[in-house]
Amino acid sequence: MNSIKDRAALISEAAARMGKETFKGTADKNTMARTELTQQGAKVTTLEDAIRKSGLQDGMTISFHHHFRGGDKVINMVVAKLAEMGFKNLHLASSSLIDVHEPLIEHIKAGVITKISTSGLRGNLAKEISHGLMDEPVIFRSHGGRGSAIANGDLKIDVAFLGASSADPMGNACGYSRSENAKSICGSLGYALPDAQYAKHVIILTDDLVAYPNTPFSISERNVESVVVVDSVGDSSKISSGASRDTKNPRDILLATQAAKVIINSGYFKEGFSIQTGSGGASLAAVKYIRQSMIDQGIKASFALGGITAHMVKMHEEGLIDRLIDVQSFDKVAAESLKSDPMHQEVSANEYASFDEPGSATHSLDIVILSALEVDVNFNVNVLVGSDGIIRGAIGGHPDTAGDSALSIIVCPLLRGRIPCVVDEVTTHITPGSSVDVVVTEYGIAVNPRRPEIKERLIAAGLNVVEINALKDRAKSIIGEAAPLPFGDKVVGIVMNRDGSVMDVIKNIVD
Amino acid sequence: MEIKNAFAGTLESGDILIQIAPAEKAGLQIELDSTVAYQFGEQIKKVITETLTGLGINDASVKATDKGALDCTIRARVTAAAVRATGKDVWAD
Numbered sequence: 001m002n003s004i005k006d007r008a009a010l011i012s013e014a015a016a017r018m019g020k021e022t023f024k025g026t027a028d029k030n031t032m033a034r035t036e037l038t039q040q041g042a043k044v045t046t047l048e049d050a051i052r053k054s055g056l057q058d059g060m061t062i063s064f065h066h067h068f069r070g071g072d073k074v075i076n077m078v079v080a081k082l083a084e085m086g087f088k089n090l091h092l093a094s095s096s097l098i099d100v101h102e103p104l105i106e107h108i109k110a111g112v113i114t115k116i117s118t119s120g121l122r123g124n125l126a127k128e129i130s131h132g133l134m135d136e137p138v139i140f141r142s143h144g145g146r147g148s149a150i151a152n153g154d155l156k157i158d159v160a161f162l163g164a165s166s167a168d169p170m171g172n173a174c175g176y177s178r179s180e181n182a183k184s185i186c187g188s189l190g191y192a193l194p195d196a197q198y199a200k201h202v203i204i205l206t207d208d209l210v211a212y213p214n215t216p217f218s219i220s221e222r223n224v225e226s227v228v229v230v231d232s233v234g235d236s237s238k239i240s241s242g243a244s245r246d247t248k249n250p251r252d253i254l255l256a257t258q259a260a261k262v263i264i265n266s267g268y269f270k271e272g273f274s275i276q277t278g279s280g281g282a283s284l285a286a287v288k289y290i291r292q293s294m295i296d297q298g299i300k301a302s303f304a305l306g307g308i309t310a311h312m313v314k315m316h317e318e319g320l321i322d323r324l325i326d327v328q329s330f331d332k333v334a335a336e337s338l339k340s341d342p343m344h345q346e347v348s349a350n351e352y353a354s355f356d357e358p359g360s361a362t363h364s365l366d367i368v369i370l371s372a373l374e375v376d377v378n379f380n381v382n383v384l385v386g387s388d389g390i391i392r393g394a395i396g397g398h399p400d401t402a403g404d405s406a407l408s409i410i411v412c413p414l415l416r417g418r419i420p421c422v423v424d425e426v427t428t429h430i431t432p433g434s435s436v437d438v439v440v441t442e443y444g445i446a447v448n449p450r451r452p453e454i455k456e457r458l459i460a461a462g463l464n465v466v467e468i469n470a471l472k473d474r475a476k477s478i479i480g481e482a483a484p485l486p487f488g489d490k491v492v493g494i495v496m497n498r499d500g501s502v503m504d505v506i507k508n509i510v511d
Numbered sequence: 512m513e514i515k516n517a518f519a520g521t522l523e524s525g526d527i528l529i530q531i532a533p534a535e536k537a538g539l540q541i542e543l544d545s546t547v548a549y550q551f552g553e554q555i556k557k558v559i560t561e562t563l564t565g566l567g568i569n570d571a572s573v574k575a576t577d578k579g580a581l582d583c584t585i586r587a588r589v590t591a592a593a594v595r596a597t598g599k600d601v602w603a604d
Contacts, residue, residue, distance in 0.1 A: 387550070388547065388549050389549065416524075416579070417525045417546065417547065417579020417580070418547045418579035418580065418581060419547060419579060479551075480551070480554060482550035482551060483549065483550050483551070483552070483553065483554075485550065
């Protein structure tokens with residue numbers, strides 16, 4: 001005979017050999033209608049309870065994304081709650097920090113936050129840190145560098161607090177909502193995806209809890225431990241403020257038209273090319289001015305990367321750009337497009353710009369247009385520390401895209417007020433000169449001597465090509481000689497290269 | 512030279528606002544607030560002093576709010592403020 005009873009001894013023997021239990025029978029089925037059951041959502045709870053359940057302890061690392069940019073409400077809300085609950089000594093690892101995160105100053109003074117990792121700092125928080133607010137230096141990474149550091153364990157995240165414009169009770173979350181109660185939209189959650197994948201514990205904060213299933217989703221429920229409903233995760237109207245504004249400044253427009261001419265005559269402007277624009281008025285606007293040439297010459301781009309903007313979306317909808325690869329939606333139009341257009345693909349920071357992943361999108365990028373606070377005569381670029389020695393920007397994807405693209409173009413005015421943008425040596429080294437190809441200013445275009453073929457093409461096209469030293473001298477002749485900055489001896493920031501090595505340090509400023 | 516309250520300039524980027532008032536004590540009292548104070552603070556004060564003394568003004572209280580103005584701009588704004596403060600038009604002849 002061969003009934004289950006007859007095989008019982010063999011089953012026990014097999015289980016023992018495998019070190020497993022034998023099957024004891026299932027629990028009773030839950031017969032509740034699933035629409036009701038999923039709405040109960042075992043993961044849905046309050047912020048305080050979610051923090052308790054996360055096992056967060058003093059000294060651990062918490063993380064955030066900055067997709068709402070100037071409109072972000074999550075960081076201040078969560079850190080205030082952590083302070084109220086008595087946490088100390090936390091390491092705050094955000095994809096970036098902006099003016100709106102000024103309340104962190106008080107939490108740093110109170111010892112709630114004692115270490116920061118970020119792509120950038122702005123406003124009064126940056127000013128205080130530059131003056132020595134923190135004992136531990138801030139660790140600055142590029143977006144691609146942060147993705148790599150999270151993946152390879154350099155940056156270990158204990159609890160990620162990720163704002164989402166919609167989530168279902170299981171934790172499937174998006175940077176937009178398809179429900180009629182939608183309160184916010186930020187589009188791509190690209191900088192939050194490494195956190196969602198690698199953090200030990202993930203808490204989703206949302207201002208629109210929708211019915212299961214919230215498909216298609218960016219963050220999968222399987223990476224999410226808790227879902228917290230809040231009044232607002234961010235003010236979407238403030239996404240395209242600050243560094244990602246659309247310019248009306250005539251000098252920016254002049255720079256953008258010059259940059260467009262460089263692109264068109266660079267040798268890379270041909271069928272199937274790919275392009276990215278960084279933040280900053282002139283670099284964002286440049287794409288507007290290559291549009292007509294694309295139409296006239298019948299050239300189409302295979303994809304646009306990055307920081308997707310309304311201009312990019314428009315050109316995609318016109319058929320001029322085939323696909324959009326979006327790690328961060330720079331305005332509401334881009335965010336809406338990501339929601340509705342399947343050819344507009346959301347990618348993680350790793351898929352976007354990891355140095356150590358040969359498949360990351362920056363490796364397939366032809367042309368990138370970037371801004372700069374300073375460029376020096378060796379083509380090194382600073383986008384983080386102002387010429388007054390005070391931190392006032394962000395690394396962003398600058399070194400990632402400059403390093404991996406076939407052609408990197410830096411667009412910056414020769415002077416900002418009395419501050420020169422072309423200098424002998426940058427205040428802080430962010431993007432190495434070896435990865436910078438062309439510098440466009442309103443007083444002329446300088447080409448890195450490593451790229452003589454580009455220089456020839458631009459001269460042949462009748463562009464005003466000059467030596468970088470001539471630009472530096474011109475700036476100096478207009479503004480005069482600057483006194484040295486009053487740096488102190490304390491290191492307030494460490495700049496990581498995207499390959500995980502230490503690139504530079506930032507010293508404190510003494511008034 | 513008699514001085515009245517007067518000002519010239521704006522708070523736009525690349526400009527400087529110069530406010531001149533009668534001196535409270537002998538000499539030029541210059542109070543400077545500048546976005547480029549670290550690099551150019553002393554230079555800006557020097558240009559203001561030279562421009563005023565060149566116009567024969569040796570006693571005045573000056574408040575300068577600078578937004579990264581070049582030396583030529585500073586001279587122009589200081590001169591305009593001085594003309595308004597003294598009523599003496601340096602451009603007349």
